[in-house]
Every structure is written in C-alpha cells, then in structure tokens.
Amino acid sequence: MRTEHRRNSKSSWPKTVVKKWLNIRSGAEEFHSDNKNKKTGRVGGIQERRKSCSDERPDMAGGWLVESCENLKPPQFVRDAQVDASLSQEDLRVFVGTWNVGGRPPQKGLELGDWLMSMPSQPDIYVLGFQEVVPLTAGNVLGAESKRPADTWASLIRRTLNGPVGSRRNCKNATGRICFSDLLALSDPDPKELRANSSAVAVGGGYCLAASKQMVGILLSVWVRTGLMSQVTGLKVSCVGRGIMGYMGNKGSVSISMRLRETTTLCFVCTHLTSGEKDGDELRRNSDVVEILRRTRFPRSRRLSKNQPLSPDTILEHDKIIWLGDLNYRLKTSCGETHELLEKNDWQTLLDKDQLKIEQKAGRVFGGWEEGDIYFPPTYKYRADSDSYAVSPSKSKEKHRTPAWCDRILWRGKGLKQLSYVRGESRFSDHRPVSSLFSVQVVDAINHSLLVARPNCGCDDDPMDELAVQVPVGRTPLESARF
Numbered sequence: 001m002r003t004e005h006r007r008n009s010k011s012s013w014p015k016t017v018v019k020k021w022l023n024i025r026s027g028a029e030e031f032h033s034d035n036k037n038k039k040t041g042r043v044g045g046i047q048e049r050r051k052s053c054s055d056e057r058p059d060m061a062g063g064w065l066v067e068s069c070e071n072l073k074p075p076q077f078v079r080d081a082q083v084d085a086s087l088s089q090e091d092l093r094v095f096v097g098t099w100n101v102g103g104r105p106p107q108k109g110l111e112l113g114d115w116l117m118s119m120p121s122q123p124d125i126y127v128l129g130f131q132e133v134v135p136l137t138a139g140n141v142l143g144a145e146s147k148r149p150a151d152t153w154a155s156l157i158r159r160t161l162n163g164p165v166g167s168r169r170n171c172k173n174a175t176g177r178i179c180f181s182d183l184l185a186l187s188d189p190d191p192k193e194l195r196a197n198s199s200a201v202a203v204g205g206g207y208c209l210a211a212s213k214q215m216v217g218i219l220l221s222v223w224v225r226t227g228l229m230s231q232v233t234g235l236k237v238s239c240v241g242r243g244i245m246g247y248m249g250n251k252g253s254v255s256i257s258m259r260l261r262e263t264t265t266l267c268f269v270c271t272h273l274t275s276g277e278k279d280g281d282e283l284r285r286n287s288d289v290v291e292i293l294r295r296t297r298f299p300r301s302r303r304l305s306k307n308q309p310l311s312p313d314t315i316l317e318h319d320k321i322i323w324l325g326d327l328n329y330r331l332k333t334s335c336g337e338t339h340e341l342l343e344k345n346d347w348q349t350l351l352d353k354d355q356l357k358i359e360q361k362a363g364r365v366f367g368g369w370e371e372g373d374i375y376f377p378p379t380y381k382y383r384a385d386s387d388s389y390a391v392s393p394s395k396s397k398e399k400h401r402t403p404a405w406c407d408r409i410l411w412r413g414k415g416l417k418q419l420s421y422v423r424g425e426s427r428f429s430d431h432r433p434v435s436s437l438f439s440v441q442v443v444d445a446i447n448h449s450l451l452v453a454r455p456n457c458g459c460d461d462d463p464m465d466e467l468a469v470q471v472p473v474g475r476t477p478l479e480s481a482r483f
Contacts, residue, residue: 115433342377
C-alpha cells in the first residue's frame with residue numbers, strides 16, 4: 001500500500017511541474033472568501049466553482065472556495081474626467097501591510113496587534129501581503145501547494161482584527177456556517193461555542209475576508225469592514241510566476257482586483273522580486289516589474305447591462321493601484337559604509353544610494369508611481385530574534401547581507417493619499433514588517449448612472465506606454481532576465 005502511494009506521488013510530480021511551467025490553469029483563478037451568496041453563488045460578482053466528483057465530501061470550507069468566470073475581452077476604456085469631477089466622494093481608510101516572514105509558520109503566542117492595530121482610527125479595509133509563508137525549497141516550489149500556511153495566517157489575522165472566537169462579532173457567511181479559518185483557530189472546539197458562533201450576526205464592527213490567494217510563498221489577503229462588504233464586487237485574482245526559468249512561483253506576484261460601490265476599481269499587487277545584491281541584480285528586478293505588469297490578466301466578468309462599467313483587464317487599467325511586497329532592491333554601497341551610516345541614523349544619505357529610487361529616477365522602473373518619504377531604518381537583514389543587522393559573519397551559518405529597504409509600498413492613481421508609512425518591530429523574521437495607511441476617495445454609488453465609458457482614442461496618455469521604457473533596446477523582457 002505504501003509502495004503504491006509512493007508510485008502515485010512520483011507519477012504526479014512531473015504533471016505538477018509541467019502544469020506550473022506551462023501555466024496550465026489549475027485553480028489559478030480560485031481564491032478564498034468568507035461571503036458567498038447562497039442564492040446566486042457569487043462573491044462580489046464572481047461565479048461559483050463547478051463541483052466535481054471529488055466534491056462529494058462535506059463542504060468544510062463553508063463556501064470558501066470560489067472561481068472567477070471568464071468572458072470575451074472588451075475594449076479598453078477610460079472614464080470621462082468631467083463627469084468624475086461632478087460626483088460626490090467619500091474617503092475610506094485602507095491599511096496596507098507587507099512582511100517577509102522567512103518561511104516560518106506563525107508561532108504560538110505570536111501577536112500581530114502592534115502591527116495591525118496601531119492606527120488611531122479603524123481602517124475600512126486591510127490589505128495584507130506576506131512573502132515566504134513557506135520555505136522556498138524545491139518541494140514547495142515544484143510540488144503541490146499546501147494551503148495550511150494561508151489558513152493559519154488567516155486565522156491569526158482574524159483573531160487580531162475581530163478578537164478571540166466567541167467574543168468577536170463573527171462574519172457569518174450565507175450558508176449559516178462560521179468561517180473555515182474560525183475552525184482552525186479552535187484547538188479544541190466546543191460544539192456549544194460553534195453553534196453560538198454560527199448563529200451570531202455581524203453587526204457594526206468586525207472584518208470579513210473578502211479574498212485571499214497564495215502562490216507558493218506569496219500570500220495576499222483583503223479584509224473588509226463588515227458593513228462595507230456588501231459594496232465590494234468584482235473580486236478577481238491573478239498570479240504571475242517570475243522565479244525559476246522566469247515562470248515558477250518562488251518569485252513573482254499575486255494580485256487582487258475589486259470594485260467598490262460599482263464605481264471605483266482597486267488593484268492590490270503583492271510581489272516578491274528577484275533577490276541578490278550583486279551589480280546588475282536591480283535590472284532583473286526591473287524586468288520582474290515589467291513582466292508582472294505585462295502578464296497579469298484578470299478574467300472578464302459578464303456585463304449584465306450596458307450601464308455596467310467594463311471590468312479592468314490589466315493592473316494599469318484600475319483607478320487606484322497599490323503595489324506592496326519584498327521588492328528586494330538594495331543599496332549601492334559597501335557593507336562597511338552602510339554600517340557607519342546606520343550608526344549615525346543617517347537615513348537620507350543611505351536612501352540616496354537606494355536602488356529603487358535610483359532606478360525610478362532614471363525612468364527604468366515604476367514610471368508614474370509614488371512612494372512616501374521613508375523615516376525608518378532599513379527593514380532587512382536582521383539576525384534571528386535580534387535587533388542587530390547581519391552585517392558581518394557570526395559564529396552561526398547565517399548569511400550576512402548589507403542592510404536595505406527591501407520591503408516597500410508604492411501607489412498609482414488619483415484620489416490616493418498616504419497618511420502614514422512606518423515599520424513594525426517584530427523579531428519574528430529577518431525582515432521587519434512595513435505598513436501604510438491610505439485615504440482612498442470612492443465615488444458615491446448613487447451617482448453611478450453618470451459614469452460613462454468611451455474608447456481610448458489615444459488622446460490621453462495610455463498607461464501601458466509605461467512598459468515601453470522598461471526593457472533595454474533590442475531585447476525582450478525575458479531575454480533581459482538572467483536565469
């Protein structure tokens with residue numbers, strides 16, 4: 001029996017690798033969410049996954065797994081600026097956080113409160129991106145993905161945002177069950193407590209998981225205030241692998257697209273770019289950005305009426321975009337000079353040597369994107385469970401790296417205002433978490449009928465023109481990357 005199991009595992013391994021390499025659809029558009037409408041089978045305007053023979057087992061996820069529907073590609077569009085100016089707007093608060101957790105699962109006793117609950121006012125939306133939620137081993141990169149890390153982190157985030165099970169106002173889904181990650185949070189669930197939670201009604205506060213997607217070590221989740229969840233539609237995901245051979249998922253991006261109040265489209269892009277601090281490695285990271293912008297495609301939704309706005313197909317077609325993650329850009333300086341400037345807390349001199357700022361200023365990457373001023377120390381690389389940078393070899397086998405601001409948050413689009421840009425101080429990994437609070441202008445849905453769509457006649461700047469300046473002349477993006 002054991003021999004047969006091993007034989008089946010070996011035979012399935014090449015299939016998994018081929019599917020990942022050829023980017024064959026294998027659940028790439030599926031994601032997890034709390035709220036699925038029982039009558040329509042939709043979560044924010046997406047279609048329920050067709051059941052297979054393997055779905056005869058009980059649905060323990062309570063409708064967690066959903067899949068986007070695909071349709072024909074409509075023409076590009078832009079929104080009439082004069083019409084937009086006449087609409088009433090409301091500012092929402094969006095918390096964005098990114099953290100490379102170094103392949104470690106959440107430890108018992110790990111608290112996220114200092115990172116997620118540090119804002120003076122409660123955000124309306126939390127966007128949380130993680131990198132290396134699993135070790136980037138050959139088995140994790142080439143083999144079947146384990147969803148356990150995503151479930152564990154979702155459980156921890158939920159407990160942080162909503163309080164412990166039993167005391168929080170639960171996000172009940174349409175099936176009447178409590179959320180799947182709630183079950184994971186219970187080490188020894190009490191049937192009475194489960195019944196109490198399943199019948200609880202989310203009133204006022206609390207957060208629901210709008211969407212969560214994992215690709216190998218990259219995990220992106222969006223949490224929405226319960227009272228706002230009904231106004232979130234068009235949830236879709238897209239993954240781009242930029243790791244081994246330029247296609248595997250050990251590096252790359254996970255993106256989530258959504259629409260607020262049927263009027264404002266948002267896109268959140270969580271990335272883990274090519275690592276390395278050798279000369280020229282920054283060009284590989286530039287190439288990653290180009291390919292992510294080029295290859296990210298969101299599945300089309302069926303338009304129910306002519307007045308319904310078109311669904312964005314690419315990242316740059318969204319009204320507002322936030323890019324977060326371990327971008328891995330380093331400092332163009334020696335380790336010794338960096339250490340000396342760190343001792344003086346001379347961030348400005350160090351930032352003048354930051355690869356991302358140099359590359360962006362030269363027009364080689366992130367043209368038209370913004371980043372807030374940085375007033376915190378470099379976020380990488382720390383020794384394990386320490387406040388000391390790994391700037392010199394220690395007695396352990398731990399790698400030493402020149403400290404750098406690897407973990408960044410950028411944005412693009414009108415109506416986005418950054419209110420804060422800070423880092424956390426958890427010693428959990430060799431990276432420090434980074435967070436930002438944004439004020440996001442959202443057009444009132446009551447005036448949605450005033451929105452018009454017109455073909456992009458070329459009179460305005462085409463956001464896709466940004467890609468033209470990213471690749472060295474005479475070379476394709478893939479040729480520019482070093483494998």
